[in-house]
Amino acid sequence: MRVLVVEDDPLLLDGLRVGLGLAGATCDVVSSCGDAEAALATSTFDAVVLDRMLPDGSGLDVLKRLRAGGDLTPILLLTALDETSDRIDGLDAGADDYLGKPFDLEELAARIRAIARRGAGRASATLAWRDVTLDPATMTAARGGAPLPLSRREFAVLSALMERRGAIASRAQIEDRLYGWQEEIESNAVEVHVHHLRAKLGREAIETVRGLGYRMGDGA
Amino acid sequence: MRSLRVRLFATLIAATGALWLIAAAWIYVGARQEVEHVLDTRLQEAARMVASLVASGDMPAKPKAGAPATLPALGGYERQLSCQIWSFDDRLVARSSGAPDQKLTDGGSGFSERVVNGEPWRVFAVEDEAKGIRVLVGDRLGLREQLVADLIKGLLWPAALILPLLGLLIWISVGRGLKPLDRIARELGRRDAEDMRPVDPGTAPSEIRPLTVALNDLFHKVERARRHERDVTAFAAHELRTPLAGLKTQAQIAAAAKEPAIRDRALKQILSAVDRTSRLVSQLLALARLDAEASRAAPETITLRAAIQDALELSRPAGSARVELTADARVATLRAPREPLLLMLRNLLENALEHTPPQGVVTCRIGSGGAALELVDEGPGAPEEELHRLTQRFFRGSAKVATGEGAGLGLAIAAAAAERCGARLVFENRTDRPGLLARIVFDPGQIVMEPAAAA
Structure with a gap:
């Protein structure tokens, strides 16, 4: 899950990046309205955490502009203003959720997962393919009810593929899920993770679509 | 008298009453003179008339034997004029009815006053040498007084009637005039503490x-x-x-x-x-x-050097930039309350040192002809449009925003502390090179140049 965090306080920004990372999300962080809009224009995110009071403007305006421009990315407003009227303003401006500071990191992560899966058109909290289930909340996988040990990155690759069952995920898209901007992408990382996953799930579990990417196998 | 209404009422009634009284006194004096003049003239005319009647023989000139003759009534004023004709040998020749028997005057021609039968009289005498008679015409002074008193009474009675009526009118109209005040007071009384809507002047008179x-x-x-x-x-x-x-x-x-x-x-x-x-x-x-802090603390006399030193000791540890005082700053003494002065200097110095590159210098000097203290740094300065906002609370300059440091309170504190020192804080960009200039403009006399302090 790739999340854009827009927050001007460096300490909180760092906390969100590390904390959401521990919760299984890949975070990109910016600290102004301008950077946030630039990031959203160039990359796709599963969810955005948006601070309301930003040095170069109001997060609410960014939100309104995004929605006016047809951007459907799930957005969670994070703000110190948490009067009821502020919440109503935020939600009516197009936010999917609203959380007042200070907040609980686990609650924030859960809310981000919730708006992200709604944004992807799913209601169930877990992902399923045949007898394999993934629980993004606990970052655990199971096969036929038995725990399936996966590394953090393997889990990320598998959930990226299972989220769009049947659709092809390009190598770049998977890399986006694995790495934030700050991280250096290892050249054949995706291939390595897919190889490991095939070893654990069986060769036919992940199909390679030559020149396009990967998808979950649909053969019987 | 707390009530405006009672005060106005009393003032107006007292003034009106006094006016009436003064008018009455004036009229009393004037009328009295006039009455005296008119009645004196009448006495004269009557005396001369009797004298001319005697001269023409229409009146007896010689005393008859027995009772003196009775003269026809004289004048219109209800026989209040009394006339006597006396011969030079002091015999009463004739008198008008009601005139006393006693001689009205012993004097010669002209006016005189005399008490006859216990009553004061004013008498005019005319002598006729040819006939050997003296005509005396007089009236009672009491009568004159009564005339004047009647006049004054005629003046005061209506006043006594009108004054209460006037009072009532004043009372009512003052009450009506003050109604808008009552209305505003009631409206304000009904409000709660949050209600800051303006009061509707409505039909309030221009005085309110x-x-x-x-x-x-x-x-x-x-x-x-x-x-x-x-x-x-x-x-x-x-x-x-x-x-x-x-x-x-x-x-x-x-x-x-x-x-x-x-x-x-x-x-x-x-x-x-x-x-x-x-x-x-x-x-x-x-x-x-x-x-x-509602009021300013008591000012103390502090040398600028000591103040800067104390402020620096309180400050956050800075980098390798340092503070230098110019020659005039070194001998300057400030007259300001100590706490806010140090608070202001500390926040300004922290800001200046923070923006000055390593090994740079923050200069402290006296400017504006000795009226201002200036702190000059070697930092990047501030965009012109941000200069006046630097002292706003929670305002972070665009440079600060990028780093996310500071809360935007330091310079706001400096400005508030400057105010407590009786000074004003202004920011400018340096003209000679990049850098910010903080000018603290004091009142005249707050900065004293004291060469002795340098020793």
Whole structure:
């Protein structure tokens, strides 16, 4: 899950990046309205955490502009203003959720997962393919009810593929899920993770679509 | 007399009453003279007429034997004129009816006054040498007084009737005139503390309008102060909640992280965040104290050198930039309350040192012809459009925003402290090179150049 965090306080920004990372999300962080809009224009995110009071403007305006421009990315407003009227303003401006500071990191992560899966058109909290289930909340996988040990990155690759069952995920898209901007992408990382996953799930579990990417196998 | 109505009423009634009395006194004096003049003239005319009648023989000139002759009534004033004709040998020749038998005067021709039968009389005498008679015509002075008294009574009776009526009218009209005040008072009385709507002057007379204008002015000011306070509180809430959120997040990371490296990093972040937050809290407290201090503290005399030194000791440890005083600054003495002065200098110096590159110099000098203290740094300065906003609470310059450092309170504190020192804080960009110039303009006499202090 790739999340854009827009927050001007460096300490909180760092906390969100590390904390959401521990919760299984890949975070990109910016600290102004301008950077946030630039990031959203160039990359796709599963969810955005948006601070309301930003040095170069109001997060609410960014939100309104995004929605006016047809951007459907799930957005969670994070703000110190948490009067009821502020919440109503935020939600009516197009936010999917609203959380007042200070907040609980686990609650924030859960809310981000919730708006992200709604944004992807799913209601169930877990992902399923045949007898394999993934629980993004606990970052655990199971096969036929038995725990399936996966590394953090393997889990990320598998959930990226299972989220769009049947659709092809390009190598770049998977890399986006694995790495934030700050991280250096290892050249054949995706291939390595897919190889490991095939070893654990069986060769036919992940199909390679030559020149396009990967998808979950649909053969019987 | 607290009541405006009673006071107005009493003043108007007293003034009107006094006016009537003065008028009555005036008329009394005037009328008395006039009456005297008119009656004297009548006495003269009557005496001359009797004398001419005697001369023409229509009247007896010689006393008859026995009772004196009775003269026909004289004058119109109800026989109040008395006439006597006396021969030179002091025999009463004739008298008008009602005239006393006693001689009215012993004097020669002309006016005289005399008490006859216990009553004062005014008499005019005419002598006729040829006939050997003296004609005396007189009237009682009491009669004259009564005439004047009648006149005054005629004047005072209506006054006595009109005055209460006038009082009633004044009472009612003053009451009506004050009605708008009552209405405004009732309207204000019904309000709760939050209601700062302007008072409707309505049909208030122009005398009451200044009151409503002043009231509305006050409401406006109070409302603005409140809004400012609300803004500051909202900002403070934001500025405090954000680091708290950061602290909580980092603490949760430290608690949840399995890798020691992540946990240690989070703990370090927490430590630095606690420092930052406690600095923010002490800044907010400093501001609140400055806001709460209603009056200026007593000024003390402090040498600028000592003040700068003390302020630097209180400051956060700075980099390798240093503060230098020019020759005139070294001998300057300030007259200002100590606490706010140090608070102001400390915040200005912290800001200047922070923006000055390593090995740079912050210069402290006396400017504006000895009326201002100037702190000049070698930092990048500030965009012109931001200069006047530097002292706004929670305003962070565009350079600060990028780093996310500071809460935007330091210069706001400096400005508030300057005000407590009786000074004004202005920011300019240096013209000779990049850098910010903080000018603290004092009142005349607050900066004293004292060569002795340099020793």
